[in-house]
Amino acid sequence: MTDCTCSRRGFLRLSVAMSAGSALAAKFGIPLLAQEATGPVKAKRCIVLWMMGAPSQMDTWDPKPGTETGGPFEAIETTASGIKIGQHLPFTAKQMKHLSLIRTVNSHDPNHDTAQYLLHTAYRKAADIEHPHLGSIVASELGMEVDDLPPAVVIGSAPPAGCGYLPAEWAPVVFDRLADPAEDVLPVQNNPRERLARRWRMLQQFEAGFAEQHEDKRIQARRQACEKAYKVLTSERVKAFDVRQEPLEVRNLYGNTDFGRACLMARRLAESGVRFVEVMYGDWDTHADNFERVKTLCTDIDRPMAALVEDLNRRGMLKDTLILWMGEFGRTPKINAANGRDHWTTWSVALGGGGIQPGRVIGRTDALGMSIAERGVPVNDLFATIYHAFGIQTDKKLIQVPRPMKVIDGGSPVRELF
Amino acid sequence: MNRALAIVALLALSGFGPQEKTPTGPGNPIDAWFSGYWVSKGATPARPATDLVFYRRVTLDLYGRLPTPDEIRAFTVDKAPDKRGKLVDRMLLADECAEFLSDVWLDALIDHQMTSQDFGRADMGPLRRWVRTQFHEDVPYDRIVRALLSDRGSRREFPAVNYALKHLGGDPVPVKLAVMSARLFLGKDIRCAQCHDHPFGDMTQQEFWGFMEFFRPLRNAGDLIERKMPPAGAKRDDLGEMRGVKPRFLDGREPAPDKALGEALADFTLTTAEKDCSRALIDRTWRQLFGRRLLSTPIEKNLDELAARLAIEFEREGWSLRKLLRMIVTSKVYQMESKGKEADRALYAAGPLKPMGPIQFMRVFTDVFNLHDVHREMYQRIEASEIAGEQFKDPEVVKLLFYGWARELLLPKGRDPEENPGFGTPRMAMKFMNNQRIQSMINAYWGPSMLGRIMSKKTKATERIDEIFLSIVNRPASRGEREEYVDYVEKRAGWEGKKPYEDVLWVLLNSSEFLFIH
Numbered sequence: 001m002t003d004c005t006c007s008r009r010g011f012l013r014l015s016v017a018m019s020a021g022s023a024l025a026a027k028f029g030i031p032l033l034a035q036e037a038t039g040p041v042k043a044k045r046c047i048v049l050w051m052m053g054a055p056s057q058m059d060t061w062d063p064k065p066g067t068e069t070g071g072p073f074e075a076i077e078t079t080a081s082g083i084k085i086g087q088h089l090p091f092t093a094k095q096m097k098h099l100s101l102i103r104t105v106n107s108h109d110p111n112h113d114t115a116q117y118l119l120h121t122a123y124r125k126a127a128d129i130e131h132p133h134l135g136s137i138v139a140s141e142l143g144m145e146v147d148d149l150p151p152a153v154v155i156g157s158a159p160p161a162g163c164g165y166l167p168a169e170w171a172p173v174v175f176d177r178l179a180d181p182a183e184d185v186l187p188v189q190n191n192p193r194e195r196l197a198r199r200w201r202m203l204q205q206f207e208a209g210f211a212e213q214h215e216d217k218r219i220q221a222r223r224q225a226c227e228k229a230y231k232v233l234t235s236e237r238v239k240a241f242d243v244r245q246e247p248l249e250v251r252n253l254y255g256n257t258d259f260g261r262a263c264l265m266a267r268r269l270a271e272s273g274v275r276f277v278e279v280m281y282g283d284w285d286t287h288a289d290n291f292e293r294v295k296t297l298c299t300d301i302d303r304p305m306a307a308l309v310e311d312l313n314r315r316g317m318l319k320d321t322l323i324l325w326m327g328e329f330g331r332t333p334k335i336n337a338a339n340g341r342d343h344w345t346t347w348s349v350a351l352g353g354g355g356i357q358p359g360r361v362i363g364r365t366d367a368l369g370m371s372i373a374e375r376g377v378p379v380n381d382l383f384a385t386i387y388h389a390f391g392i393q394t395d396k397k398l399i400q401v402p403r404p405m406k407v408i409d410g411g412s413p414v415r416e417l418f
Numbered sequence: 419m420n421r422a423l424a425i426v427a428l429l430a431l432s433g434f435g436p437q438e439k440t441p442t443g444p445g446n447p448i449d450a451w452f453s454g455y456w457v458s459k460g461a462t463p464a465r466p467a468t469d470l471v472f473y474r475r476v477t478l479d480l481y482g483r484l485p486t487p488d489e490i491r492a493f494t495v496d497k498a499p500d501k502r503g504k505l506v507d508r509m510l511l512a513d514e515c516a517e518f519l520s521d522v523w524l525d526a527l528i529d530h531q532m533t534s535q536d537f538g539r540a541d542m543g544p545l546r547r548w549v550r551t552q553f554h555e556d557v558p559y560d561r562i563v564r565a566l567l568s569d570r571g572s573r574r575e576f577p578a579v580n581y582a583l584k585h586l587g588g589d590p591v592p593v594k595l596a597v598m599s600a601r602l603f604l605g606k607d608i609r610c611a612q613c614h615d616h617p618f619g620d621m622t623q624q625e626f627w628g629f630m631e632f633f634r635p636l637r638n639a640g641d642l643i644e645r646k647m648p649p650a651g652a653k654r655d656d657l658g659e660m661r662g663v664k665p666r667f668l669d670g671r672e673p674a675p676d677k678a679l680g681e682a683l684a685d686f687t688l689t690t691a692e693k694d695c696s697r698a699l700i701d702r703t704w705r706q707l708f709g710r711r712l713l714s715t716p717i718e719k720n721l722d723e724l725a726a727r728l729a730i731e732f733e734r735e736g737w738s739l740r741k742l743l744r745m746i747v748t749s750k751v752y753q754m755e756s757k758g759k760e761a762d763r764a765l766y767a768a769g770p771l772k773p774m775g776p777i778q779f780m781r782v783f784t785d786v787f788n789l790h791d792v793h794r795e796m797y798q799r800i801e802a803s804e805i806a807g808e809q810f811k812d813p814e815v816v817k818l819l820f821y822g823w824a825r826e827l828l829l830p831k832g833r834d835p836e837e838n839p840g841f842g843t844p845r846m847a848m849k850f851m852n853n854q855r856i857q858s859m860i861n862a863y864w865g866p867s868m869l870g871r872i873m874s875k876k877t878k879a880t881e882r883i884d885e886i887f888l889s890i891v892n893r894p895a896s897r898g899e900r901e902e903y904v905d906y907v908e909k910r911a912g913w914e915g916k917k918p919y920e921d922v923l924w925v926l927l928n929s930s931e932f933l934f935i936h
Contacts, residue, residue, distance in 0.1 A: 112535065127593045127609065127612075128610075130833070131832075133832070158831070159831070161832055162830050162831025162832030162833065163830050163831070163832050168833065171831065171843070173848075174831075183854050184848040184853045187852075188852060188853075189854065199851075199924050199925060202906075202921065202925045203924075203925045206925050206929055206931075210930050210931040213757040214756060214771055215758065215759045216763070222841040222842050225842055225843060225844045225847050226842075226844075226847040226851075226928065228847075229851060230847070230851065232848065233848060233851060402609070403613075
């Protein structure tokens with residue numbers, strides 16, 4: 001590595017390797033090179049808590065109590081000096097010293113489907129190309145930490161984007177039943193692993209005949225996908241999916257709920273070498289009855305989210321694990337006739353760990369939350385910030401054909417967070 | 419020898435023994451073309467597929483499901499010399515065929531995906547019923563295309579408009595609809611030319627936006643309407659938009675001023691010099707049956723000459739989808755053995771080979787695990803639900819959701835199914851190898867399951883193994899396989915009971931022979 005970065009010839013050699021393909025480039029150590037270009041790199045893995053349906057910023061991270069738009073909720077003090085958040089996030093308030101907020105993330109897209117795509121890819125949905133999921137980019141740019149767990153995992157629902165134009169190996173593996181996300185991977189009741197191994201041997205024997213008679217790349221690729229799956233199923237690390245192996249005290253910390261268990265699973269996976277984990281939760285689309293519903297939803301997520309931050313910190317993982325809490329957009333400050341809030345394209349994102357400076361608030365909305373008073377952060381800047389935390393160069397072209405596609409198309413990191 | 423064993427023996431004979439005379443002949447234009455092609459390439463075509471292989475292939479391709487053991491037995495004992503041709507004729511007239519093939523076609527019309535917003539934009543129930551009727555009645559394809567391109571008005575009264583409505587999103591100009599229409603009805607990928615002159619083809623950016631003018635006035639106002647003025651506050655599209663271009667078809671023709679734009683578009687689409695619309699359909703149908711394109715792409719040379727020949731034949735036969743399908747599936751090249759090397763297959767010297775598509779996979783999955791009742795209950799629950807949107811209360815629509823689920827198991831999300839075969843993701847492999855619910859469905863002790871039924875119907879190990887093989891890979895076990903598996907289940911019967919049969923079913927369900935249509 002020293003050769004490559006210190007001598008001119010070495011640098012040239014590296015440039016050639018980089019343009020020759022991402023596999024080669026990864027081998028030569030892109031993250032280290034990126035570090036030199038973009039400053040200190042902290043994050044090695046990422047956990048996203050995705051709030052489906054667009055949560056109300058007014059009732060969570062950007063409260064305006066006592067105003068005509070504020071609604072009935074109070075704001076509460078947190079462990080981060082000067083930061084107040086919605087009253088139904090008391091556990092999170094205690095962990096706020098580890099987190100920061102961006103209160104002025106904004107876009108032009110108030111439609112759920114396309115905005116969910118935008119907030120997972122940093123690209124507007126296009127007619128001609130599918131863009132990669134944030135997790136696919138993080139995993140492919142950083143490379144696999146272990147080869148017997150998927151590099152990127154999504155829990156709880158099907159994400160709006162996949163590997164896009166990146167190779168299929170970087171596609172997030174989806175475990176879409178929040179109630180039982182590990183159902184595909186953990187040993188089946190009454191079917192011990194020895195049985196799986198025996199079946200696998202029988203399958204290999206059966207497959208050989210057909211594959212020999214039918215020479216075909218697709219059959220080979222399918223068999224490789226099966227081998228990869230078998231490797232995960234029989235790996236020691238597959239236990240990362242089993243939250244029951246966690247001490248009771250830790251399980252209690254996260255709470256005995258689907259979302260709580262999914263957050264604990266996210267930590268276990270991150271700890272075991274999965275680069276990217278996303279937990280999708282909610283229906284935050286509160287056009288009616290906003291306050292009752294947000295209260296319930298906040299109660300659902302508060303304890304697990306706080307536990308995740310606390311647990312990661314206790315294990316010394318917070319410094320290199322980036323946590324993001326986000327949704328596809330925000331909700332109107334104005335309360336509608338059904339006591340709900342509608343779609344609004346300025347909203348808040350909470351983030352922490354992975355080199356993000358804690359206790360900071362970026363951007364300010366006005367007294368009623370109706371407009372950005374200070375420091376708007378467009379979606380591309382949010383993504384530039386995320387990629388910056390990993391040392392990923394955002395102008396790197398991930399593909400050239402059918403047309404050159406950069407990691408993101410423009411955008412600058414929020415420097416105040418580093 | 420008891421009767422069941424006699425049938426097994428008969429099956430083995432007809433499956434692996436001497437071949438029946440091929441029902442195809444020089445009258446089939448595809449056969450005529452390939453006999454010259456193989457000579458010119460110095461290729462030797464593979465031998466005809468056995469009855470068993472042919473029957474599985476054609477059932478998956480025309481009905482989208484696996485044949486049942488009873489159907490297989492009936493077909494293989496039939497001694498009529500033209501039984502394959504008769505079978506194809508019977509299948510092509512069946513409701514099952516219309517339902518399956520129209521779903522495959524509908525899947526292409528919706529660009530292989532339905533988001534929740536799409537369900538709000540278009541009424542999928544009427545569209546699915548309409549497409550099925552077109553296939554069932556073998557409505558000439560040019561009429562189907564004309565309706566899809568030129569119908570306007572109520573989404574209920576003119577169900578074809580739901581195609582356009584699905585692709586009319588929030589974009590300031592309906593680029594998606596134009597791109598889809600060029601792909602589906604002209605076989606052309608015009609995407610690059612949205613922003614710049616096409617680097618490989620001969621299309622300019624100006625021509626792209628001239629073509630766009632046929633779609634520009636379309637609006638999704640609940641129903642499909644045309645409006646000359648742009649939507650209020652419409653911003654310039656950020657990707658290469660050109661305004662003020664005159665409507666001009668891709669081959670340069672311009673619509674008469676008094677002609678409705680949709681009608682003009684349909685006229686032009688159906689009358690290009692190269693018969694592009696027919697060729698695009700033939701290419702799609704060919705791809706569905708052979709897993710390979712017939713038309714060349716910028717990076718791949720294919721059999722354009724054959725496509726042109728078939729397009730003439732297709733139009734001469736009154737644009738009949740049924741006749742086109744018949745011509746292909748009764749051809750020698752479709753009915754050949756698919757064993758062979760990649761190089762053989764590239765020359766069509768080996769028969770078709772491709773993975774099941776999502777619609778086939780979902781139907782097979784439902785049959786194998788006997789999920790019909792479960793699905794029915796699900797429809798009823800959705801119907802009774804207070805929170806499910808109206809559009810989901812139509813069982814026609816719910817089925818589309820199931821197909822979406824199958825697609826994501828077969829193909830990583832974000833991959834374009836038009837360009838990538840979906841042969842199964844690691845997640846699908848994990849699910850089939852290990853998922854608790856799937857494992858419980860291959861339970862030999864559960865009466866309603868496929869295995870449960872086999873266990874109660876058959877008593878001997880050989881019969882049970884053969885029946886499992888017939889049900890999943892649609893052939894009896896080979897001698898070696900039979901010996902091996904019978905030995906396996908009998909040795910373990912003492913302490914594992916019927917469970918070893920579950921292992922055999924598991925092996926077949928996770929095999930490539932099951933997932934691929936060969």
